[in-house]
Amino acid sequence: MQKNVLILDFGSQYTQLIARRVRELNIYCEIVPFNKIPDDISSFKAVILSGSPFSVRGEDAPHPDLSKIRGKLPILAVCYGAQYFAHFHGGKVEASETREYGRANLSVIKDGETLFDGIMENSQVWMSHSDTIKELPANSVRIASTTDVLNAAYRIEGEQTYGIQFHPEVYHSTDGKQLLENFLVKIADVAQTWTPGKFVDLTVSELKEKIGDDKVVLGLSGGVDSSVAAVLLHKAIGKNLYCIFVNNGLLRKGEFESVLDQYKDMGLNVKGVDASARFLDALSGVSDPEEKRKAIGNAFIEVFDDEAHKIKDVTWLAQGTIYPDVIESVSVNGGPSATIKSHHNVGGLPDFMKLKIVEPLKMLFKDEVRRVGAEMGIDDELLGRHPFPGPGLAIRILGDITAEKVRILQEVDHIFIQGLRDWMLYDKVWQAGAILLPVSSVGVMGDERTYEKVVALRAVESTDGMTADWVNLPYEFLQKTSNTIINRVKGVNRVVYDISSKPPATIEWE
Secondary structure, rough: OOOOEEEEOOOOHHHHHHHHHHOOOOOEEEEOOOOOOOOOOOOOOEEEEOOOOOOOOOOOOOOOOOOOOEEEEEEEEEHHHHHHHHHHHHOOEEEEEEEEEEEEEEEEEEEOHHHOOOOOOEEEEEEEEEEEEEEEOOEEEEEEEEEEOOOOOOEEEOEEEEOOOOOOOOOOOOOOOHHHHHHHHHHHOOOOOHHHHHEEEEEHHHHHHHOOOOOOEOOOOOOHHHHHHHHHHHHHHHHEEEEEEEEEOOOOOHHHHHHHHHHOOOOOOOOEEEHHHHHHHOOHHHOOOOOOOOOOHHHHHHHHHHHHOOOOOOEEEEEEHHHHHHHHHHHHHHHHOOOOOOOOOOOOOOOOOOOEEEEOOOOHHHHHHHHHHOOOOOOOHHHHOOOOOOOHHHEOOOOOOOHHHHHHHHHHHHHHHHHHOOOOOOOHHOOOEEEEEEEEEEEEEEEEEEEEEEEEEEEEEEEOOOOOOOOOOOHHHHHHHHHHHHHOOOOEEEEEOOOEEEEEEEEEEE
């Protein structure tokens, strides 16, 4: 795999956005923890240092040895990275009198600085720090300021090292992509060759070499990720790929049958396995979200173990894991980023299951997966499907799981999703679904009092799932949808709409 750009993660939740923006420039990048710099950096052409929740003034401040990088490769130090060079290399960093967070505007940009080519004064940037650079590191030149932050950007003379106090990777930095392109293309001379076609060619070649004549079993869900993974593997190993679609009893209404039909003409070898009773038994009495994921993950692995034994000499288990799954499940590659939640298909297999894992999409964001799928000719309707969580409706039923609750939520979800399609809203939404809340409310139907369940509807817009905004659906649509749900779904008498963004909320409620 071409590497090109190395991103050192100091623990910022924005680190993944840096990678996302770099990929948008058709440049491949790799994130590693600040304390795990590769011994061989010959394949990299530039380095970006991320922000961090730490303070450079703290005793626990990350303090890596950058001697094999500094002066040898172009460096862009973002936020903590900029403070790192100042604090440890002849400058001074102090606590800000007030936390510098949110929008700001560049008030001064030094003429002739390549980093700011095409960027005008008054350009909006995003600040997020509680320390500020009072004195620049040795041999530095100030190249940009804001009204409140004198040393908003600097360059160290005699080397291609730049420090910026703001976050170009965040959407609110309006010229952030331009700045990253200036650094990577104009300063570091990185080629913009990272394309879907290139990924397909490289990945198929790597899969052929890695798997050889071995047999692979893949859990096919009908979603974008597993479908693209299946087609990639099929291109690499053909008939040695065995796809299994498991009905865990937590799918959308009618999905088990429709997914099996969907793959008939794709040339994939797919077997449907109805294990719904097994999953519901495993979830009986389980309310904690993480315990649900573990129960589903364990049942999923057990089912695959059973099915794998029916395939002679199977060696590999393939999964449609993508980059946000990895990022949100563990600290990136063992780094300092905070863990948000676990994912059912991340974290390895138990000792009794003697299969190796292959994850051809684990370094791609969701929109990149769709572009790769389009490159391979996968149907637009399949590629346009909204993301659906691996644990299914289990994490959209808050509290314990019962067959009756699954039935209620399937009916509600079906009305909501079909309504989005009927109103031509489905393709304007990145992800949508319904959540069954663990509360009941008083209602009245006719002359009778009811005491039934509350459901929440959720629809968000996003590009990669790392951040998301709620969608302002038409009131008329919400009104009709609520009325239809309450009239048709026995057990529900109240519908609410979730208007939370990510962050601070997550897309799913559990």
